Amino acid sequence: MPMRIFAYEFITGGGLLHDPLPQSLAIEGDMMVNALLDDLIRLPDIEVLVSRDPRLAFGTAGVDCMSPSAGEDPFVAFARGVRQCDAVWPIAPETGGVLEELSRIVVEEGRLLLGSQPEAVAIAASKSRTIEVLEEAGIRCVPTFSDPARVTPIPGPWVIKPDDGAGCADASVVASWQDARGWLDARAGEGFVAQPWYEGPSLSLSTICQDGKSVLLSCNRQHVRRHDSRLELEGITVNALDDALGTYSNIARRIAAVMPGLRGYVGVDLISTETDSIVLEVNPRLTTSYCGLRDALGFNPAELVISSTCDTALLALPISPLARALHAVRVDLHSGHVH
Structure with missing residues (x-):
């Protein structure tokens, strides 16, 4: 029997249904989900369901499409799509625990999760926790600090970013370790980390x-x-x-x-x-x-x-x-x- 897969990209799939839809995030989300759909429909014995924010157009042939209802909670809509399929491929930012929650819903609904387990997502969602786990195993990582008192006096620029941020989102460059320490101190409890800038590709x-x-x-x-x-x-x-x-x-x-x-x-x-x-x-x-x-x-x-x-x-x-x-x-x- 064919495997029915729910391909869900959070930004374009209705995760921001009740909020403005940032163009840059929508473009990147569209690129990823369209690439995934293009790969999935080439496979034999695969049926595909996708979720789509009703503000966005959709026209991929051979793919079933659902949308969240007006006023429907995005996670409730996601679970509705999960229950229609055998397997689920979630694409979402780790920010705010979104990807972890989506992954947990898939597991709790007893569907095949085409992605990492929620426990691994929870670790990877935190830059500081990830670095801690990797450094304990002897893997060289960029030093990462959430406590301003622990910021090491490494010369050169530093980068400030959300501990659970994705990519360059909300990242700022400051001139020195002193500035990084002051930045963290002024925003204590807001979930930011500081990393020294390393030159290189x-x-x-x-x-x-x-x-x-x-x-x-x-x-x-x-x-x-x-x-x-x-x-x-x-x-x-x-x-x-x-x-x-x-x-x-x-x-x-x-x-x-x-x-x-x-x-x-x-x-x-x-x-x-x-x-x-x-x-x-x-x-x-x-x-x-x-x-x-x-x-x-x-x-x-x-x-x-x-x-x-x-x-x-x-x-x-x-x-x-x-x-x-x-x-x-x-x-x-x-x-x-x-x-």
């Missing part, structure tokens, strides 16, 4: 995880622009770097081993310095890099995620190491285009 890893194991799909270059005190992710070059030395595969494997609840597609953000690669955060969900994966690698990543969450051993998945050498694909967040 911003990278991300696209991986598939399963029960403490991980397979690296691609290493991507993030194009981050600094506008005075603000940071903006303008785009991503998917499959930009090879992994001939196995450096990035090793990082991905070590992260999966210490966070065994990670499952399905997982992104890892890091900084490549002159001497090392330093982990910034772990994203237990689809990231924007996914939009370019099929074109860059020459196979359907959704098929791999479904297989891994259905208990097919990772080592048995049809992933060719040569696939990473095909070509790079640019994902432009301003235009919403992949080329």
